[in-house]
Amino acid sequence: MSTDLKQAALDYHAQPKPGKIAIEITKPTETQRDLALAYTPGVAEPVRAIHQDPEAAYRYTAKGNLVAVITNGTAVLGLGDVGALAGKPVMEGKVVLFKAFAGIDAFDIEVDTHDPDAFIDTVALIAGGFGGINLEDIAAPHCFRIEKTLRERLDIPVFHDDQHGTAVIISAGLINAVKLAGKHLEDARIVCLGAGAAGLAAMRLLVTLGARREHILMVDRQGVIRAGDESVNEYQRAFAANTDRRTLADACVDADVFVGVSGPNLLTAEMLASMAENPVVFALANPDPEIAPELAQQTRQDVIMATGRTDYPNQINNVLGFPYIFRGALDVRARTINDAMLTAAVHALAALAHEPVPAAVLKAYDLASLSFGRDYFIPKPFDPRLIDVVPAAISQAAIDSGVARITQVIRP
Numbered sequence: 572m573s574t575d576l577k578q579a580a581l582d583y584h585a586q587p588k589p590g591k592i593a594i595e596i597t598k599p600t601e602t603q604r605d606l607a608l609a610y611t612p613g614v615a616e617p618v619r620a621i622h623q624d625p626e627a628a629y630r631y632t633a634k635g636n637l638v639a640v641i642t643n644g645t646a647v648l649g650l651g652d653v654g655a656l657a658g659k660p661v662m663e664g665k666v667v668l669f670k671a672f673a674g675i676d677a678f679d680i681e682v683d684t685h686d687p688d689a690f691i692d693t694v695a696l697i698a699g700g701f702g703g704i705n706l707e708d709i710a711a712p713h714c715f716r717i718e719k720t721l722r723e724r725l726d727i728p729v730f731h732d733d734q735h736g737t738a739v740i741i742s743a744g745l746i747n748a749v750k751l752a753g754k755h756l757e758d759a760r761i762v763c764l765g766a767g768a769a770g771l772a773a774m775r776l777l778v779t780l781g782a783r784r785e786h787i788l789m790v791d792r793q794g795v796i797r798a799g800d801e802s803v804n805e806y807q808r809a810f811a812a813n814t815d816r817r818t819l820a821d822a823c824v825d826a827d828v829f830v831g832v833s834g835p836n837l838l839t840a841e842m843l844a845s846m847a848e849n850p851v852v853f854a855l856a857n858p859d860p861e862i863a864p865e866l867a868q869q870t871r872q873d874v875i876m877a878t879g880r881t882d883y884p885n886q887i888n889n890v891l892g893f894p895y896i897f898r899g900a901l902d903v904r905a906r907t908i909n910d911a912m913l914t915a916a917v918h919a920l921a922a923l924a925h926e927p928v929p930a931a932v933l934k935a936y937d938l939a940s941l942s943f944g945r946d947y948f949i950p951k952p953f954d955p956r957l958i959d960v961v962p963a964a965i966s967q968a969a970i971d972s973g974v975a976r977i978t979q980v981i982r983p
């Protein structure tokens with residue numbers, strides 16, 4: 572990142588008010604009567620209604636359109652365990668995106684603990700006031716137990732964005748990128764660098780979409796995750812491969828796809844050079860990808876490339892997922908976000924990239940034209956059609972799979 576952009580980012584966060592969010596009041600608060608309604612004595616009436624019937628909270632409070640963005644700061648972007656407070660700018664950023672792209676109100680909550688049980692209890696105890704819980708930037712492997720336990724304890728959607736949001740966008744992008752490469756997902760040999768939250772969830776979803784588990788090599792700091800390897804954790808075991816390839820360099824030879832959800836500058840030019848023709852490279856570590864797009868292009872003219880960043884073509888980033896997935900879930904008061912809903916989002920996003928691009932997108936990105944191809948195989952975050960297409964697919968999948976509380980969309 573240039574020094575200019577770094578300073579601009581600090582100024583953006585500091586001026587004119589510190590931070591990126593504030594609270595908005597939705598009711599009149601001008602007169603004695605307004606106060607008597609908003610506060611005591613009037614407020615006692617919705618209290619009594621909710622005491623009698625907790626579902627009334629959707630009618631009388633902000634719950635139905637309110638999401639908690641919760642972190643412990645252990646895997647903030649690709650910056651690692653920077654702590655709960657240092658994660659706050661990212662959490663405020665997610666709150667901004669919930670509101671800007673999907674009209675969802677969100678609070679950021681930073682829970683300062685490394686103890687997964689303390690974290691789970693904290694979230695479970697505050698969850699009732701929210702319509703959904705978006706877990707963010709919680710490192711593997713704790714993130715898996717945290718999400719599973721909270722899903723069992725709560726009757727609102729609990730969604731670890733780095734797992735499932737990322738998995739949805741990777742899958743949508745890969746369906747299209749593999750086609751552009753003239754290949755099929757079922758045949759593609761996939762290397763995934765980073766066997767944590769994003770990597771494991773993405774590979775699991777890709778397998779449900781047709782990728783072959785035996786074609787996937789997962790790689791972490793120890794190298795290729797191999798059957799019989801003692802250091803493999805229970806979540807990685809399903810992807811432990813029977814192979815004599817040991818290093819990332821070994822894994823990349825003749826691979827069709829590289830998915831990086833690890834850290835900066837880990838894929839070398841030599842590794843990329845050893846991949847099969849039309850290599851698909853999703854270098855998704857933030858803010859610095861596994862290989863710089865400039866180096867990738869210099870190395871291979873046939874590379875089909877995406878990053879997680881806004882300033883390059885093909886942004887594979889969960890910003891395309893969580894606002895719309897929650898919108899669709901909240902609209903039908905879904906109890907959870909299940910695989911059917913994730914799959915619906917994948918197909919909606921992949922299909923949208925084939926449609927003509929609206930003028931609003933060209934304007935936002937200062938482009939004269941854009942159409943499906945190597946430089947555009949995933950919709951842009953500023954695409955105004957996303958809010959129509961993705962939530963509708965999610966709501967319908969929630970209704971069809973029986974997890975919606977209401978079967979007619981009510982947008983709070």
Ligand SMILES: NC(=O)C1=CN([C@@H]2O[C@H](COP(=O)(O)OP(=O)(O)OC[C@H]3O[C@@H](n4cnc5c(N)ncnc54)[C@H](OP(=O)(O)O)[C@@H]3O)[C@@H](O)[C@H]2O)C=CC1
Binds near residue numbers: 648650
């Ligand atoms: N574009 C997008 O939308 C998204 C991008 N990401 C990016 O993906 C990365 C991982 O995020 P997440 O899965 O949530 O984090 P996790 O901490 O859950 O997982 C990170 C994984 O990457 C591995 N890893 C880290 N550094 C290296 C390295 N030098 N060599 C090999 N493996 C390494 C870790 O291994 P170990 O446990 O041994 O450290 C771990 O398995 C981040 O950079 C993040 O920004 C994440 C979500 C969304």
Ligand SMILES: CC(=O)C(=O)O
Binds near residue numbers: 732
């Ligand atoms: C985009 C995102 O959620 C991450 O990099 O962690």
Ligand SMILES: [Mg+2]
Binds near residue numbers: 648707708732733
């Ligand atoms: Mg994240």
